[in-house]
Amino acid sequence: MDGYMRVVAFDFDGVLVNSYDCLRRVYDELALLMGMSDRELFVELMLAFEDVMDYLGIWDRFSWFNLIHKSPLITQKLNVDYLVSTYWRLRTSYSKVINDALHVLKKLKELAIPMYIVCGADGVPGLKEFRVSSSGLDKLVTDVITYGEGGRVKTLNDALSILKERHINEVIYYVDDKPKNLNELNIDGVIPVLLRIKPPLPRGFSWLVQLKKDVRVIDKLSDLLYLIRS
Incomplete structure (x- = not known):
């Protein structure tokens, strides 16, 4: 550890919950x-x-x-x-909570690392919050911040800016399964992390986009525990 406090923000669909196979x-x-x-x-x-x-x-x-x-x-x-x-x-x-999501969230909570869910709003105000609540994962995080149509803010960068204002001196890890989303990040102090998954749709266009920046890559969510300790 380098002395900096850690904060972790997770996307929802594909990272914490499998809502595609259904x-x-x-x-x-x-x-x-x-x-x-x-x-x-x-x-x-x-x-x-x-x-x-x-x-x-x-x-x-x-x-x-x-x-x-x-x-x-x-x-x-x-x-x-x-x-x-x-x-x-x-x-x-x-939808089903991904196998190691609960383990990772509970472990981070034990380590007193603040956690957030930062995700698209599904186009309807309050809908994603309802879906997160239905999964039970809202009880393990500090806040759920949605972006896009129906969300609290317009863009992913806007959502992560809220976290940066709350945690000025902390390093924020943002975990997403889509390279497309990570390419759009433009916030200092936010480390993008790609959770590599098999594209769950016929072509998986959002997952096939080439990364335009250097990101950390993990193959399973539990790898995040080692990453943030390094």
């Missing part, structure tokens, strides 16, 4: 609700759609389902609000 199940149930004749094809289509929209940073599912709702392939014309709420209810229910 998408196939989520869209299959939605296909049934909407009366899609070829549910399997619809699921594959929507996984590809998730892939593209994630890369573009368009997370507002209301805009997604307003577009999809216009398709003549949908035989059950359900209310868009109902479809979006069902999507998030299913995805929240089927």
Whole structure:
């Protein structure tokens, strides 16, 4: 240790919670609700759609389902609000805390290292906070700061700036699974850490972006414990 205090900020989806593997199940149930004749094809289509929209940073599912709702392939014309709420209810229910996330968070808490969850807002005010609360992980961190449409601040840099103001003399480690997000970091005193995972979507565009800056890379979340002690 070099004498500096540590602070750790985590992204949520893909870092602390696996909310991607359940998408196939989520869209299959939605296909049934909407009366899609070829549910399997619809699921594959929507996984590809998730892939593209994630890369573009368009997370507002209301805009997604307003577009999809216009398709003549949908035989059950359900209310868009109902479809979006069902999507998030299913995805929240089927998401799972990643294996070593609880161990890492509890260990950092024992070490008195302040922890935060800093993540995209999912396009709806309060939604990501609800999802974090449903996972139970909010009880282990100091605060949950969301950014983007529906979030507390506009950008990831804005969110991390809040942490830097709270922890002026501390080194902040920010852990994310997407190189795209880490490339956007521009805050002094924040060390970017990439948690390398297998892209969970058909092409994984957000995960295939080349890193433009020097970042620390870990293959599992528990490696972070060794990294911040070095």
